[in-house]
Amino acid sequence: MIRNAERPALANASVESGKRWLLGTMCLAVLLAQVDTSVVNLAMRAIGAGLQAGVGGMQWVLDAYNVAYAACLLTGGLLADLYGRRRLFLCGSMVFTAGSLLCAAAPDIATLICGRGIAGVGAALLLPASLAIIRVEWRDAQARNHALGIWAACNGLAFVIGPTVGGALVDRFGWRSVFLVVVPLGVAAFGLALRVVPESRDRLGRQFDMTGQVVGAAMLGCLTVAGIEAAHIQEVALAALVTAVAALLLFLAMERRRGDAAMVPLDMFRSRRFNGALAATGGMTFGMYGALFLIPLVWQRSGTFSAVSAGIALLPMAGVFFVVSNASGRLVDHLGSRVLIGGGTALTGLGLAVLACTTAGSPLCLAEVGLVLTGLGMGCNTAPLYGVVVAAVPAERSGSAASLINVARMVGATLGVAVLGSIFAAVGLREAMLAGGVVQIVGAGAAWLALAE
Secondary structure: OOOHHHOOOOOOOOHHHHHHHHHHHHHHHHHHHHHHHHHHHOOHHHHHHHHOOOHHHHHHHHHHHHHHHHHHHHHHHHHHHHHOHHHHHHHHHHHHHHHHHHHHHOOOHHHHHHHHHHHHHHHHHHHHHHHHHHHHHOOOHHHHHHHHHHHHHHHHHHHHHHHHHHHHHHHHHOOOHHHHOOHHHHHHHHHHHHHHOOOOOOOOOOOOOHHHHHHHHHHHHHHHHHHHHOOOOHHHHHHHHHHHHHHHHHHHHHHHHHHHHOOOOHHHHHOHHHHHHHHHHHHHHHHHHHHHHHHHHHHHHOOOOOHHHHHHHOHHHHHHHHHHHHHHHHHHHHHOHHHHHHHHHHHHHHHHHHHHOOEOOEOHHHHHHHHHHHHHHHHHHHHHHHHHHHHOOOHHHHHHHHHHHHHHHHHHHHHHHHHHHHHHHHOOHHHHHHHHHHHHHHHHHHHHHHOOO
């Protein structure tokens, strides 16, 4: 149970002021992880030249983060519930910052990849803990929806900051600066959390299960590797996928035997709203990340834009995402989660359909219409999706619920890049965007049915 005695006093501050500082600290966690991800993409060419790395090494600079993040997500959520959500938040911010510093000082590509993996572990501890803290501290559903809207808006803010700041940093200070830029955010998140974040933990008879952690990590890690290698080394991708499926079946059998003491109690999946929100989240990131991967790629391949210009061209989408996410808490109050989630997912699908009408992302005005619709849809449904998932389970399981929605995001994003990237390589951008749009529309329908009162 939550231990009030563990909560640090907020000297001379009202409860409302304390909540604002608490929410600001949670938002720093999102910025820390998302800005890092978006700025690193723009530094890849400079990294390759500076460390004399080949394409494979540069790919793993990006992918080491994703694999480590995916593999450790379930562990991070359980540890937060068992040993303290504030404690895991502090640990995650330290690990992430240490990984970023190692990346900035890396003398070779192997060290850089190692640093990126460490940063991924830090993100897996940090993000589920931040979402769980919001669930625990904002008990009122309306207030929590408003807090989640601001929290989710930081994803859009990161997309605004990342491409512009990343390009400028690489051009002026070199590639190492893109890893150093997140260090002040990490230090600030750690320092503020020490002062303003209350501690909470709920064991509920659960305990750390090393076997379950290893099997769950193997499942998620192998699934991510399968997505990464699908367009490159099909044999590795197939072997990883088979391993992931076998690990999933073993994991489910183990969790079923453990019952309420399981790392991921399976009775959480008895809620139709919980399952619908997870499915909609996976479908949303499937199309969104596929588009974010392919559109800048075709712009650069066709000579339409440089890397920095492509990032700037994505700003209207990111800006709409930020503004609408920030208002989504109020929109939920008036329209309800069902309308925002179903409608937002459908809008994202419509945006991908508009992108399918372009030729290699041209004309630019049409591509921007598609991207803005995509941003509008993401802004509508991101915060409500998180709200539905964490509200569908007791507060004492908030860490596990936060991990699972991030697993859904990661699985959707990984499969989206892999599947839509393969369709693009085989037949073209139009077909890839249409496929992504179809998945979004199906996801919108499924969410609408699952979230019916």
